[in-house]
Amino acid sequence: YQGVYPVKGNQDRFVVEDIVKFGSSFRFGLEAGSKPEILLAMSCLCKGNPDAFLVCNGFKDAEYISLALLGRKLALNTVIVLEQEEELDLVIELSQKMNVRPVIGLRAKLRTKHSGHFGSTSGEKGKFGLTTTQIVRVVRKLSQSGMLDRLQLLHFHIGSQIPSTSLLSDGVAEAAQLYCELVRLGAHMKVIDIGGGLGIDYDGSKSGESDLSVAYSLEEYAEAVVASVRFVCDRSSVKHPVICSESGRAIVSHHSVLIFEAVSADKPMVHQATPDDIQFLLEGDEEARANYEDLYAAVMRGDHESCLLYVDQLKQRCVEGFKEGVLSIEQLASVDGLCEWVLKAIGASDPVHTYNINLSVFTSIPDLWGIDQLFPIVPIHKLDQRPGTRAILSDLTCDSDGKINKF
Template identity: 40%
Template sequence: MWKAEDSLDLYGIENWGNGYFSVNDKGNIIIFPNKDRTQSVDVMDLIEEIERSKDLEFPVLLRFPQMLEDRINEITGAFLGAIDEFSYKGTYQPIFPMKVNQRKEVIEYIIKYGAKYHIGLEVGTKAELLAALSLGLPRDAPLICNGYKDEDYLRLALSIHNVNNIIIVVDLFEEIFDILKYAAEMGIVPRVGMRVKLFARGSGRWVESGGEAAKFGLSTSEALELMKILREKGLIDSLKMIHFHIGSQITDIRTIKNAMNEAARIYAKVRKMTGIEYLNVGGGLSVDYNGSNTATPSSANYTLQEYANDVVYTVQKICEDEDVPCPTIVSESGRAIAAYHSMLIFKVIGRKNAKDSLLRTPKEEDPIQIDDLCSAFKEIDIDNYKEHYHDALQYRD
């Protein structure tokens, strides 16, 4: 007889669910919004309630804001734990990138639940900046401006410098001239950051967004020239942040280690010439979608705590080696915060069993490869699918 444990094993829910999902004795998916095993939501009960409703119809997107709170607590807690373990002499600052989820209610929940950590926002357009300003972000919460910046975007960001804790990140070298020009016209001393290109590259699907050929970021020579320009204008203390981003969904911890070594060294060298305060490690914290705990594109071969430990330890070690103060570590782990909290439910309008339509009994005159393929097709399961997949590729070729 099929049991709930069989479903958990077949679909690997315990591996990818991160404690939020399971199966009850009725065989239904259940959700633990804050990982409290005594408080669960039966998804089938919700579906039946929606079907009875006169105001709702499928498809329906369910949101569990408690998961947002839990993820903010977990990520911040991991960094605070690492800071305590390694006696790190700086602090940690969480940031949520609005491009990850721009829904008003989602951002409001994140600001509410992250208030105790002074969680800030990252925006990449003028529209996102306007949206962020409408949400009542606390004055001490950082508001980081990235992306392509036209005159309207820059003037808006500069105009509220004295109201919000805004840092305008120079993603392209030419932007520094516009920032300084408009700031001078408005009589404002800007707070700026610079995004640097690392030689280290990411891993997974977004590997091309990092490395020295990345679209955004300053080369070493451009970063030095930017600091020279600021120094000549008496604005070197306006440089507040170094930022890097080597891609989303970084699946291999070695990639993170390499990037952190390079970025922390850059910070230390810059800190000797400026009063820079923040090292922004960007996004990249992976979500293990398939539960395999590997460096494949939909997984990660590391844990949240390992990630935080490596970031904090590396920065601490290099700052001690270079004899410079430790920065406030900033991370923009938007995917890791928001990925679990929503579920799309839609009606099945048809089905096709490809397995039944493709399977046939080999004939005597068939090549041996056909017989091998049919045998693999019959024997494949969740434990051996990779082996049979590799065999099938060989038979095909």
């Protein structure tokens, strides 16, 4: 096994340098998906294990491929993974011009995919990768160019947050069969790169049904991968490959903790309506009076379901009256107080506090807003007390989306 860390997961210099440093004894490498990332990875891997992979993924133009080939001149174990068929012509041309023997991989579009939130990045409709038809053409072109021995790695990606080992096993088995076919066609295959997908249990459910959890442990994930590769390779009498993975979130998602302060709290306050406050309901609009009388009767007979209906009707009618200028703001507040009192009396009130927290959601946890990512959030004091208050967290920005209401 030789893993690589995809630097897009966290491009912080100290994070990447530490991964290279502490992964050196395991020949742990890096994966880059753009020109800035390959420069970052090359500079870090110069201090790493010389056998560690530098896997070059993503869209590649001539400059990108030249950088990757330069990496081999610097004695880095660079692998250029073909994501699009036309990239091969550039690799052949530039490697001959620079007099470098490249190590080439290809990314396959598997038929296996998962249907979760992150599943759209995989399968035949995925953004990157080669179809079986394109793979056959690539093999033929490499053979004609006398470079088939340089094809040594097969890469695929089922999707992030793979929910179950059964899906993982299906995808790895499909890729392993493709690996064996490439060996049969004459490629000097050595590595199968299973991509990312090792999931994180964000919500604590340990469920394959959730986009924010997985139904396996790290050991079960590894066992599923190894067993699938071994079975297919043994069946075809193919030498077992080096297994590479590109697990980003599984490596760095636990590396930091954000501590923030709740600077104040907004508690829902109910206006206690008096008989005088709601006298106008009996003297004014007939529809409002009828709604009030229906609500009063439902409360007296303990009909909670009807209470909810009449509360809603009364509030709607009074809001309309306020918009028409018939009710004053004090009268509207009295109706709100009456309705909240009724809901509380029948056990249907659900007051939610708002804690104002000293951070910006958009700066500190943008994924929560951008892709509905769920983050584990826990208090750091009063841990000996049972929580008894429902609340949302509101940041200090003036943007209405700056809140956390899923936990």
